[in-house]
Amino acid sequence: xxxxxxxxxxxxxxxxxxxxxxxxxxxxxxxxxxxxxxxxxxxxxxxxxxxxxxxxxxxxxxxxxxxxxxxxxxxxxxxxxxxxxxxxxxxxxxxxxxxxxxxxxxxxxxxxxxxxxxxxxxxxxxxxxxxxxxxxxxxxxxxxxxxxxxxxxxxxxxxxxxxxxxxxxxxxxxxxxxxxxxxxxxxxxxxxxxxxxxxxxxxxxxxxxxxxxxxxxxxxxxxxxxxxxxxx
Numbered sequence: 001x002x003x004x005x006x007x008x009x010x011x012x013x014x015x016x017x018x019x020x021x022x023x024x025x026x027x028x029x030x031x032x033x034x035x036x037x038x039x040x041x042x043x044x045x046x047x048x049x050x051x052x053x054x055x056x057x058x059x060x061x062x063x064x065x066x067x068x069x070x071x072x073x074x075x076x077x078x079x080x081x082x083x084x085x086x087x088x089x090x091x092x093x094x095x096x097x098x099x100x101x102x103x104x105x106x107x108x109x110x111x112x113x114x115x116x117x118x119x120x121x122x123x124x125x126x127x128x129x130x131x132x133x134x135x136x137x138x139x140x141x142x143x144x145x146x147x148x149x150x151x152x153x154x155x156x157x158x159x160x161x162x163x164x165x166x167x168x169x170x171x172x173x174x175x176x177x178x179x180x181x182x183x184x185x186x187x188x189x190x191x192x193x194x195x196x197x198x199x200x201x202x203x204x205x206x207x208x209x210x211x212x213x214x215x216x217x218x219x220x221x222x223x224x225x226x227x228x229x230x231x232x
Contacts, residue, residue, distance in 0.1 A: 044159045045146040048176065051183055052138055054207070059088035060184055062205035069197045086208070091216040092132045102218045103131050109218030111226070118218055121231040133188055133200050136174060137161075144174070155180050182207065 061084070068079040083096040094101040102109040103123075108131065111118040128135045140161060149158035161174040170193055177187035184205035190198040220226050 044148045047157060048137060048141060048146055048159060051178060052141060055087065056089045059086055059208045059211045060205055061086045061208050063203045065201045067199040086211060086215055087132055087134055090128060090135050093215050102216055104216040111218060116223060116225060117227040117229055119229045119231060133190055133198055136190060140171065140174065156186060
């Protein structure tokens, strides 16, 4: 009986040793899984969606240079502009040399310093793209296949947006560069279907928690004697 008991105890101990080994391995895998999951890059589409959501709620400011090449669209003179901007959603406050633009989501004010004149209009939806190229992201997000660009730069997330199908013909490609840490925009290139290319280079960009009240509207009192050309 003692021998049988010893055999039973040996079998029990052996079974315990071998039974626990897989569970120890599983425990290691469970500990590694969060690290492996965290290491996976966030899908490019999610990055763009998060950026769109944030800019709907919070303003971003900085300086810019804008190059518009309409040669392929039949207008051979390229245009280049530089200035400062504040954007939030489809709202925009843009200051160029001798000109300023204010858009509150409905009304557009375009002020020319040399003439001391402001034109007031209510642009159509398809005209908003030229007020703020970032509106294109909101417009084409759902209609695009969104991937990371093959070539990445240190500290930058380079993303490409292409039409999902042949029925979407307004654009051929949108390239967006976001700062990898702050997710502020650094660069944007839009290649339209008509051959127009828009290149927007951004610098000193930062998210702004609070912007001055009325920043997206034009204040006539700040421009004594201004002529108002109301086109609405």
